[in-house]
Amino acid sequence: MNRKKVQWTAAIALLLFCGAAYLYNGVLYKEARNIEKEEAAHRLAASQLLDAYKRDLSASDQSYLNKTIEVSGKVTQVSDSLLTLDSGITCTFGKMLSENIVGAKVTLKGRCIGFDELMEEVKLDQCTLIQ
């Protein structure tokens, strides 16, 4: 009888502890998305993405906004941690980039954060180079 009580208490305590740990790590202080490790929802050419946004902004937001996407194109500009693909997709990286990749054809992965109407550019953040 007494032993059973102890077992029950232990089980409940364990459950409470797991619940609290889950709440703490899984909800309150959960890890941010890791775009680098996420599977891309879309794979397309930089020009395709830009055209889609210029044609229909809200429909493109529906399909691409906040999604991890893989984009290929020619690097037209590099400054610090910013890379521009085909003069229309601005990609932010977490680290400084070397300027000698200007002109190269690359594929990169990042999260689409929307269309910048001031610059007429699509923006991606948390980018990583794939090749």
Place this chain on the structure above:
Amino acid sequence: MKLQKTRLLLWIPLLLGALSANAQKYITKTGSVKFEASVPSFEEVAAENKSTSAVLETATGDFAALTLMKGFRFKLALMEEHFNENYVESDKYPKASFKGKIEGFDASKVTTAEKAFTITGELTLHGKTKKVSSTAKISKSGAGYKITGSFMVKPEDFAIEIPKIVSKKVANDIAVDYNFVLNKQ
């Protein structure tokens, strides 16, 4: 006659050159916009967007900026999620934009020493537009201009409802800091 025509043609690039010298645009794609809505002794409520675009027309003092809401990064993933999903609804309203004027801007009077100017204009976010005014420090930075400053906004001005349960942890007056280094286009 033919000579006259060629002469006329020669004038065109000169005229265009003069026009473009008048309408000089300075831009940035990496402007920083930070906001701070922390309340002392509670978890820090702050985020920064380092990829804000801005355009300054030096001839007129016209200034415009655009920032994508999803580009605001928080220290805590949950806070970022709440910000995007519940507060600014960034799926529905993906951007915040400002359009205004730097009062009395005169490019020839701006030096490497910071000078105070007043920027007034309209800030649009979460589908609402409000007039804002800010004292900005403007200085020459290399061949471009540096503009920094801050202003205060209230969530209710933009129809952003802070649930009662967290309202004590989010400031009523939110400080927005900006920092732009604009270079010639």
